[in-house]
Each structure stands twice: as structure tokens, then as C-alpha cells.
Amino acid sequence: MKPDALLYPAPKGLYCEIGDFYIDPVQPVDRALITHGHSDHARAGHGQVLATRETLDIMRIRYGDGFCGTSQAVALGQTIVVNGVEVRFHPAGHVLGSAQISVAAKGTHIVVSGDYKRRRDPTCLPFEPVPCDVFITEATFGLPVFHHPDDRAEMHKLLTSLKQFPERTHVVGAYALGKAQRVIALLREQGYDRPIYIHGALQKLCDYYRGEGIDLGEIRPATLAADEKQDFAGTVVIGPPAAFADRWARRFVDPLAIFASGWMMIRQRAKQRGVELPLVISDHCDWPELTQTIREVGPSEVWVTHGREEALVRWCELEGIAARPLHLVGYDDEGE
Amino acid sequence: MKAFAELLDRLVLTPQRNAKIRLLADYFRAAPDPDRGYALAAIAGTLSLATVKPAMIRDLLLERMDEVLFRYSYDYVGDLAETVSLVWEPPAGVAPSDIRLSDAIETLQATGRANVRSVVRDMLDRLDTSARFAFLKLVTGGLRIGVSAKLAKQALAEMGGKDVSEIETLWHGLAPPYSPLFQWLAGEAGKPVLSTPAVFHSVMLATPVGEGDLDELDPRDFAAEWKWDGIRVQLANIGGTRRLYSRSGDEISGAFPDVLEAADFSGIIDGELLVGGTARTNRATRTFSDLQQRLNRKTVSRKMLDEYPAFIRAYDVLFSGETDVRAEGFLARRALLSDLVERASPQHFDLSPLVPFSSWEELDRLRSDPPDPVIEGIMLKRLDSPYTAGRAKGPWFKWKRAPFNVDAVLMYAQRGHGKRSSYYSDFTFGVWTEIDGAETLVPVGKAYFGFTDAELEILDRFVRDNTTERFGPVRAVRAAPDFGFVVEVAFEGLNRSTRHKSGVAMRFPRIARLRQDKLPREADRLDTLQAMIESRS
Known part of the structure; x- marks a missing residue:
């Protein structure tokens, strides 16, 4: 199937119609998959929430016990099936409990990176590149000026x-x-x-x-x-x-x-x-890490979300990789 | 280059004077010669380096970067040197290897026009991001790091445990990379001996008259002079070399060829640089605003010289001919000075007149109502005082006329730094004027001192409770005719300004009193300030 039939941006966030779930929705929805605990990605008030155990704990600490209807902890690497859609969580290296979410159905495989970084961080597991058809990357520091020092x-x-x-x-x-x-x-x-x-x-x-x-x-x-x-x-x-x-x-x-x-x-x-x-201490990738990650993951298409989309899309264009901005709203691309 | 780059990075973001001095002094202690000497020269503006045009830097970058990506980057950062330092990627295989500041400068100084491009490219490849930025600032000219030559000299004094006047006295006899100076400051060598003549000698400064300071003093022991509102200078003509220095020892000869040309006497004098006519030509002394037209210029046009003629009103003499007369008493020196001025060009030199008085009360009356608008107060000098460098209390006093005062309305506030970083402590205030038929506040100045800690608490609370808009660290506050905060602002003078919307700029404004008893509508009007300028010119 075409990738944008599997996952597309809707007003409440990135939506998977077949699976009937959102990823990091910015408004309350029936079923939400959450990449990590930062408040612009993990909001309170959803019906069912699927996330790593750590992310669920963090949401509970921030919003209290009633932060959602029901919650389900998903282990990293474990495959769960939601209405026929295969979902897996992989470490993203952003903060404790942060994960990329891999979504696959009918031969199409999309990875939503959430926020991620490639540097060593003593407080969380390192990012794991997952080969896929479409890689959805953030672009918080998506400009060639960003080279984070050691x-x-x-x-x-x-x-x-x-x-x-x-x-x-x-x-x-x-x-x-x-x-x-x-x-x-x-x-x-x-x-x-x-x-x-x-x-x-x-x-x-x-x-x-x-x-x-x-x-x-x-x-x-x-x-x-x-x-x-x-x-x-x-x-x-x-x-x-x-x-x-x-x-x-x-x-x-x-x-x-x-x-x-x-x-x-x-x-x-x-x-x-x-x-x-x-x-200069960042929990996001700098420019060389963003471009290196895209090369490593090797997707046939890149979708770029929150941040400086235009520069990363331009880079993909120069590299001959199909890319487009997703224009998701509601994510805080300044909070870092 | 790395250590120098780190120093620049810290200095740019450090607002406190003392913290800047510590950063500089620590750097001077740690860096080797001749690197620290070149760093000093770069900061004090004495480094001579043929500069590279920004267009060339941009070209070099575009040799290896997509123009669209460069444009996105430059639009975001806003500064070319910083953008290039950040986006520059060395070719594969070139690992960063720090270049010594002295090597970089000496290489550039030895490079001809034809090779500059490849030398600069090579250095950009080898330096890391922060060093690249420092290097680009150096080669494009102008560090803009908020450090004056004066502050750098203060840091040298701190490094060597010397008095800053010693550094100032030596300064003009030395040149980059200043190795003898640093060796002396580090205690590894004796004080440098200067061979060049016409070197600046630290000036004698006065202390302000404080409460009760004059009570125990006998008026008969003192001479009084007017304190003129120009800039204090030292003019030297020794062995045929003529130089004009500002009070802190910066050479300003280039801006005043008229005065230098007329200085055909031999010796060193101390005086006030002013524009207009001397007393000897019976023409009026003009205001500080007019003098400003002549300041901070490297060259000066014929028209400038005609429209704003400069002259020196002589206060004192340090060297008469080749003889050092600083140890003589004030009266003896004044007799020598009087002789010297008598023989000098009447258009360019006159003698600061003495003000006769018999009691402090009489002098106080004269001070409050001086006979010339370009007078800003009274100077008191002990008759027997020798000319000593620095600001010792006792021999010389300054007694300023009362400041001007206006009531203004608080318009914007900005957070302070250091101890005050959680306070809104920098205030912009305005006065009323009519714009398109509506009563409007226009900003006339900015002040960040004058108030007590308790008053700051009150101002800060007002700002936090009455913010209408935020612009980064700045807040706009409510300021309407019937609601707002009135402050009494004291200042030393007013200049015309084309930079400020109001057309006026205050000198040394400070908040003298909080006027919570007043409504904004009762604050002063711009007309009042404009009239103050008129009355003085």
C-alpha cells in the first residue's frame, strides 16, 4: 500500500487509519501511541495509551494517576498488533524511556522517530537504526549551522x-x-x-x-x-x-x-x-547526525516534521532521496 | 587560537566589568608570548592586519556548500562570520589541529594579496568552530566584544599587581606583541625602558566634593577653576614629535590636525579639548554636542575643521621644554603654563581662568549659576599640590553643578545581569509629546542605577504586575495618562540625537527618585527637554 494510506497527518496528529490510532497526538484521542514523556508529545486525557513502561511512569508523575483511560506498557522490540497493524517500539536515545515507533501493514513499513539523538547519554538507551520504507524524522536542529560539540x-x-x-x-x-x-x-x-x-x-x-x-x-x-x-x-x-x-x-x-x-x-x-x-548540550541530533541517520536507515522516502524542515528536505533533494515536510502542528520545536 | 577563542566567547556574554577583567587577566597569565601580545593588540585595536572582505569568505564557503542551504543558515544566524564558522566542514581527512594565534597572524601578515584566499581556506579547514569564529572576526576586522582598550589595560594591571597608570604611561612606547610588557608583568624582567619621546603621562584626577569634605579646609589654600564640558586631553610636543592623547592614554592625534599643527611649543600640557573660539579671540565656547562632531574620527575634512574649530583650554603643564615640572607646586606650574600659552596660537590655546572667591559659600553660589553654559562645575586645586598621577583624595576636588531633572514615565524594563539577573533593573523612560494630534510617550533615555535596593524591589514588582508585551528579555509596561509609574530622572546634559526617535539623548541619566505621588499625565513634556538644549547652544 502507499505509505500515506498507512499514516498521514490529521488535525489531532499523525494518524493510522487502519489501526485507528494516533502517534503523539496533540489533542485527546481514543487510542494514542506515545514516543516519549515530553509534554508536547505526551499529553493527558487520551482513552488508551501505549508506550514504554518508563514513558507511562513519567506521564503518571507529571499528570497524576488519571492521565488516561487505560494504559499498556510495550517492551522494546516486542511486536504488538493493533487492528492488523504491526507496531514495534525501538530505543530513540532522546530521554529515559524514549522510543521510535515502527508501523507496518500490507508490506509497507514506516518508522516514526519521535525526538532522537545519536550521542551517548548515560541516562538512556542508544538510538537503534531500523531499516524502513519511510523514515519520519524530526528536524529541531535541521540546519547546517548545528554541530554540537563534545x-x-x-x-x-x-x-x-x-x-x-x-x-x-x-x-x-x-x-x-x-x-x-x-x-x-x-x-x-x-x-x-x-x-x-x-x-x-x-x-x-x-x-x-x-x-x-x-x-x-x-x-x-x-x-x-x-x-x-x-x-x-x-x-x-x-x-x-x-x-x-x-x-x-x-x-x-x-x-x-x-x-x-x-x-x-x-x-x-x-x-x-x-x-x-x-x-551546548542537546537531546536532539545535530545536522551531521540527522543526515548520517538518514543515510544509515536508508529509507526510500523521508518525511520531515517539527523544526527546520526546509533545509533537511533540500539536503535530501541534493542527495537524490525523496523527501517532504509533514507540517505537523503543536510540537514545541524551541523547547530544548 | 583555542584559548583566545574561548576568551572571546566568554567576554561577549559577560556583562560585569570585574568578571571581564578576571577573564582577561587569567588569559594573560596562562597564554604564552607572543600569543597573548597579539590577543591584547586585537582587543585594544592596535593590531595591524590587512583585512579580508566578507564577500571573499562567502565565496570560499560556496565553493563547497549548496547556496540554498547557506541562505537558510545565514538567515537564521544573522552574522556572516558566525554562520561560516558554524557551517564550515573541512574536507574528509583534515583533522582539527589548533593553530597558534601568533602563527596565524604572522602568516597572514606575510601573505601577499594573491595567496590570501588559499591561506584563509587552509586555516578555516584546520580550526574548530569556536576558533574559526575568532579567526574570522580577526581577519574581517572588528572583534566587537565589548572590551575597551582601557579595560584591557586594567586587566594587565591586575595581572601584574601594578597600578593602571604605570601601564598607561608605557602604552604608547610599546608595540604588539608586547613581550617586554608581559615579561615585566609576570615578574620575569624589569620594567620596559622606552626610547620613543612624546609618550603619554598618566593624568591627575580629582575626587568629587562629598558631604563635609570642605568643612575643615581653608579656602585660602585653594585655587578654583571652571570645569569645562569638553574632553580632558594631554598634548605633547617632545623632540619635535607631537601627540594628542585622551585622558586614558588613547591617541587621538588623527582627529585634531588643527590643534597639533598649532602646537609649536615644546613640552607637555594638560587641558580641556573644546570647539568654538578661545577667550583670546573673544568668541564663544561651543557645546559638547558640537565637540562630538569631531570625536572618533580617523581623518577630518576641511569643512569640519572650518565649522567645528577645536582648541585647548590649558589647565596644567607637565613638561616645560624637556624639563619634568610635575614636582613643582600648582602656582609655579601655572606661571610656566601662562607663559607658554601666551606665546602659543591665540586661535588654538587659551588659559583656563581662575575663579576668585573668598568662602566656600560664595563658591557654591558661583557653581550653581556659572557664567557660561559650557561649564559643568568647579575644580578646586591645592596651591601647593604637585602633579601626581591618578585620583588621590585631597589635592584636587571637582564640584559639579547640580544635575538637570525631569519627571518621566517608565515604558520598558529589561532584566539585569549577575546579581540583578532576576530583577527588571534596566529602565527605559519617556516623556509626552503630541504626534498626529495624540498625546504620546517617546523614549528619552535608559537608566540602570540611581535607585536603592528597596526601590528596585518596588520597580521590579511594578514591572511584573503591569507587563503589556514581551520582546525577548524586554517587557513593555502599562503607561497611560492615568496609570503608570513616574520616575524623577537626573542627568548631566542633553545632546541632540538622530538615533533616538525623540531627537534628544541624555548624558549619565539615573533614577533620582520614585514619584509614586504623581500620575503619568503630570510627567514632563519633550518641549521642556528641547528648551534645555536651546538654552545651552
């Missing part, structure tokens, strides 16, 4: 700054799911063994990661009792990026603003946000 060199910048400015609080903005835990794990790998302080919004997810066997070292809440006079000088504090513009940040002495994100590759972006120390 994580270790970026963490080294933070450690150098801690030595150079020991009187300042090093406040790192990092998204609560995935990025924050990865930054902590990377710091630990570099031998940083002092306590790391976190914003309250990160607590439950950090606890969950630890419960899953990921070593984050000693973590303390960045809160003060009424009579406490601690000033956090020389410490590392991690919180959601928005918290730094907030009154919350006032408890820190002379804070040095840091942001861990793939966007930090662009100086003007860093400057605009008032970031003094940008750390």
Missing part, C-alpha cells in the same frame, strides 16, 4: 568556571525531563562529587531516574529554611530555564547564568537570554 568539553567549561569564579552561584537552566538528569550525570562522570542543588520542579523526576538505577550522586533541594543563611556561593544549582527570570533565583549570591541547550550554539540566542555561560 559534551565533555562543554562540562569542562562549567568546571573551569567554578574554579575561576568560586564566589558565584552557577545556576544551570535545563529542562526538567532528561536534560537536567543528563547534566547531573555528565558532571558526575567528570568527577564532580559535591552536592548538586535542584529546583523543586525537578525533584520527582530526579527521584524517578534514580529509582531506575541512574546514578546522580548527592542531590539537595535548593531551598532555604526561614532561619537559614546559606548563600550557595560556588555551588551548582539546576532548575527549569524559566525559573531564572523568577524571584526564585534571588536566593543565590551573584548568580552566573548558564543554559544547557542545543540552541546555545548560536551566540545571539545566548546573549538575548542573558546567558553568560552557554553549554
Whole structure:
């Protein structure tokens, strides 16, 4: 069958008509397959949800027990059949529990990558290339300008700054799911063994990661009792990026603003946000990784979703690979 | 190049002066000669390097990149050097291998026009992303990293534990890559001895008159002079070499050939650079706005010289002929200066007049109502004071006239940096004017100090509770005739400005008081500010 008879973009998200399910729908639907726990992909209010156990746990932590009607945990590599459509989940390397979803019927095979990355990440399983007819790729960093540097060199910048400015609080903005835990794990790998302080919004997810066997070292809440006079000088504090513009940040002495994100590759972006120390640490592929992945997967057609579709489509065109943008709406291509 | 590139990356994003100094000083300590000397030259603007046109860089890139993909990338990033540094991909097999900053610069300096293209291409292939950016900024001219030569000198002083005046004094006798300077600062060699004449000598500065400072002092021990609103300069003519320096030791000779040509006396004098006529030609001194027409130019046209003639109002003399007279008392030096000015060109030099007074109260009255609009206050100099570099408290005081004040309405606020990164602490304010028949606020200035911590809490709360729009880190706040926040803004002067919509620009604006007792409709009007400019020109 033709690929766009198997899967096509509908107002609520990517829809499989034969199987009667959506993948990462942006509005409540009867049956949803979810790639990973980020809130623009995993929303509350669906009837039935199929996802990895970790993704279901993360949704429960974020939205509470009633986040959906019924849920079904799908093991990686296991084949399940939904109304005659074969569905399999494969690791995507994006955050803990993240998966690509492979959909096959009547001899046509499509892989929805969700968000993915190719770098080593101590907090999740690595991406696994799955040969297919159509590969649906994200394009968050789909421009030739994005070449993410080595994580270790970026963490080294933070450690150098801690030595150079020991009187300042090093406040790192990092998204609560995935990025924050990865930054902590990377710091630990570099031998940083002092306590790391976190914003309250990160607590439950950090606890969950630890419960899953990921070593984050000693973590303390960045809160003060009424009579406490601690000033956090020389410490590392991690919180959601928005918290730094907030009154919350006032408890820190002379804070040095840091942001861990793939966007930090662009100086003007860093400057605009008032970031003094940008750390280019991304949970998405950079340009060489996107193009390398397409070559490796070797699909006969590429569909490009959220991000900078036009550049990746252009690249495919130059490489002689059929490609088109999907124009899915509702995904946050800035949140990273 | 790597260490230099990292330094630039940090400096661009570091707003605090002290943090910049620390980053620079740490770099100067760690980097070897001659790399650190070239880095210093690049930052202080003393590096001579034939620059490469941006069009050539673009061409080099398009040799190996699809033009459509380049356009998407450039549109997204917005800066050519940054775009190229990010998208550049070395050919397969070329591994990054750092090039020393000094090697890169010396290679470029030795490369002829014909070979530039291939030399630049080769270096772009070898450098990593961040070093590529630094390299492209170097070769296309203009680092734009928010570091002045003055700040770089401060960092040198910090590195070597010296006083910045020592660095300033040496500065013009030295050239890139400054190895003797760094060896001295690192304690590995003695202080460099200069052979070139007409070198800048650090200027003597005054401290402001503070509360009660004059109570214990006898007016008879002091001379008073007007404090003129131009720029403080040092003019040297030693051994036939003439140079004009700004207060911080930057050479500005190129912009003032008229003054230099007229300086046919031998010695070094200290004075105020102004435009207009000297007292000796009985013509008026013109405003700082007029002087600005002559500043920051490399060359100056005949027309400029005619329309904005420059002159020096002499305050002091450091060298009379070849003799250092800085150890003499103020009165002795003034007698020498008076002689010197008497013999110099009447169109280009006059002597700053003394202001007779017998009590501090009398001087205070003169200060508040000076006889010339280009006067910004009074200088007090101890009669027996020698000329000493720097700002010691006691021998010289400055006593400024009261600032101007207007009531303005808060329009925009931006988050601060460092300690203030969670506060909206940079404020843009406006005054009323009529545009197309409607009462409208136009921005007239921006201030980020003057208020207390407690007042900042109040301002910050107002901004957060009354935001109407957000533009990145900037918030627009409610500002209507009957609702908004009025602040009293103090400033030292007004210039005409073509850059600001209002046509005026304030000098040293700060928030003097919060006027929660006033409604925005009661704030000042643009006419009031325009009248302030008129009255001064």
C-alpha cells in the first residue's frame, strides 16, 4: 500500500487509519501511541495509551494517576498488533524511556522517530537504526549551522568556571525531563562529587531516574529554611530555564547564568537570554547526525516534521532521496 | 587560537566589568608570548592586519556548500562570520589541529594579496568552530566584544599587581606583541625602558566634593577653576614629535590636525579639548554636542575643521621644554603654563581662568549659576599640590553643578545581569509629546542605577504586575495618562540625537527618585527637554 494510506497527518496528529490510532497526538484521542514523556508529545486525557513502561511512569508523575483511560506498557522490540497493524517500539536515545515507533501493514513499513539523538547519554538507551520504507524524522536542529560539540568539553567549561569564579552561584537552566538528569550525570562522570542543588520542579523526576538505577550522586533541594543563611556561593544549582527570570533565583549570591541547550550554539540566542555561560548540550541530533541517520536507515522516502524542515528536505533533494515536510502542528520545536 | 577563542566567547556574554577583567587577566597569565601580545593588540585595536572582505569568505564557503542551504543558515544566524564558522566542514581527512594565534597572524601578515584566499581556506579547514569564529572576526576586522582598550589595560594591571597608570604611561612606547610588557608583568624582567619621546603621562584626577569634605579646609589654600564640558586631553610636543592623547592614554592625534599643527611649543600640557573660539579671540565656547562632531574620527575634512574649530583650554603643564615640572607646586606650574600659552596660537590655546572667591559659600553660589553654559562645575586645586598621577583624595576636588531633572514615565524594563539577573533593573523612560494630534510617550533615555535596593524591589514588582508585551528579555509596561509609574530622572546634559526617535539623548541619566505621588499625565513634556538644549547652544 502507499505509505500515506498507512499514516498521514490529521488535525489531532499523525494518524493510522487502519489501526485507528494516533502517534503523539496533540489533542485527546481514543487510542494514542506515545514516543516519549515530553509534554508536547505526551499529553493527558487520551482513552488508551501505549508506550514504554518508563514513558507511562513519567506521564503518571507529571499528570497524576488519571492521565488516561487505560494504559499498556510495550517492551522494546516486542511486536504488538493493533487492528492488523504491526507496531514495534525501538530505543530513540532522546530521554529515559524514549522510543521510535515502527508501523507496518500490507508490506509497507514506516518508522516514526519521535525526538532522537545519536550521542551517548548515560541516562538512556542508544538510538537503534531500523531499516524502513519511510523514515519520519524530526528536524529541531535541521540546519547546517548545528554541530554540537563534545559534551565533555562543554562540562569542562562549567568546571573551569567554578574554579575561576568560586564566589558565584552557577545556576544551570535545563529542562526538567532528561536534560537536567543528563547534566547531573555528565558532571558526575567528570568527577564532580559535591552536592548538586535542584529546583523543586525537578525533584520527582530526579527521584524517578534514580529509582531506575541512574546514578546522580548527592542531590539537595535548593531551598532555604526561614532561619537559614546559606548563600550557595560556588555551588551548582539546576532548575527549569524559566525559573531564572523568577524571584526564585534571588536566593543565590551573584548568580552566573548558564543554559544547557542545543540552541546555545548560536551566540545571539545566548546573549538575548542573558546567558553568560552557554553549554551546548542537546537531546536532539545535530545536522551531521540527522543526515548520517538518514543515510544509515536508508529509507526510500523521508518525511520531515517539527523544526527546520526546509533545509533537511533540500539536503535530501541534493542527495537524490525523496523527501517532504509533514507540517505537523503543536510540537514545541524551541523547547530544548 | 583555542584559548583566545574561548576568551572571546566568554567576554561577549559577560556583562560585569570585574568578571571581564578576571577573564582577561587569567588569559594573560596562562597564554604564552607572543600569543597573548597579539590577543591584547586585537582587543585594544592596535593590531595591524590587512583585512579580508566578507564577500571573499562567502565565496570560499560556496565553493563547497549548496547556496540554498547557506541562505537558510545565514538567515537564521544573522552574522556572516558566525554562520561560516558554524557551517564550515573541512574536507574528509583534515583533522582539527589548533593553530597558534601568533602563527596565524604572522602568516597572514606575510601573505601577499594573491595567496590570501588559499591561506584563509587552509586555516578555516584546520580550526574548530569556536576558533574559526575568532579567526574570522580577526581577519574581517572588528572583534566587537565589548572590551575597551582601557579595560584591557586594567586587566594587565591586575595581572601584574601594578597600578593602571604605570601601564598607561608605557602604552604608547610599546608595540604588539608586547613581550617586554608581559615579561615585566609576570615578574620575569624589569620594567620596559622606552626610547620613543612624546609618550603619554598618566593624568591627575580629582575626587568629587562629598558631604563635609570642605568643612575643615581653608579656602585660602585653594585655587578654583571652571570645569569645562569638553574632553580632558594631554598634548605633547617632545623632540619635535607631537601627540594628542585622551585622558586614558588613547591617541587621538588623527582627529585634531588643527590643534597639533598649532602646537609649536615644546613640552607637555594638560587641558580641556573644546570647539568654538578661545577667550583670546573673544568668541564663544561651543557645546559638547558640537565637540562630538569631531570625536572618533580617523581623518577630518576641511569643512569640519572650518565649522567645528577645536582648541585647548590649558589647565596644567607637565613638561616645560624637556624639563619634568610635575614636582613643582600648582602656582609655579601655572606661571610656566601662562607663559607658554601666551606665546602659543591665540586661535588654538587659551588659559583656563581662575575663579576668585573668598568662602566656600560664595563658591557654591558661583557653581550653581556659572557664567557660561559650557561649564559643568568647579575644580578646586591645592596651591601647593604637585602633579601626581591618578585620583588621590585631597589635592584636587571637582564640584559639579547640580544635575538637570525631569519627571518621566517608565515604558520598558529589561532584566539585569549577575546579581540583578532576576530583577527588571534596566529602565527605559519617556516623556509626552503630541504626534498626529495624540498625546504620546517617546523614549528619552535608559537608566540602570540611581535607585536603592528597596526601590528596585518596588520597580521590579511594578514591572511584573503591569507587563503589556514581551520582546525577548524586554517587557513593555502599562503607561497611560492615568496609570503608570513616574520616575524623577537626573542627568548631566542633553545632546541632540538622530538615533533616538525623540531627537534628544541624555548624558549619565539615573533614577533620582520614585514619584509614586504623581500620575503619568503630570510627567514632563519633550518641549521642556528641547528648551534645555536651546538654552545651552
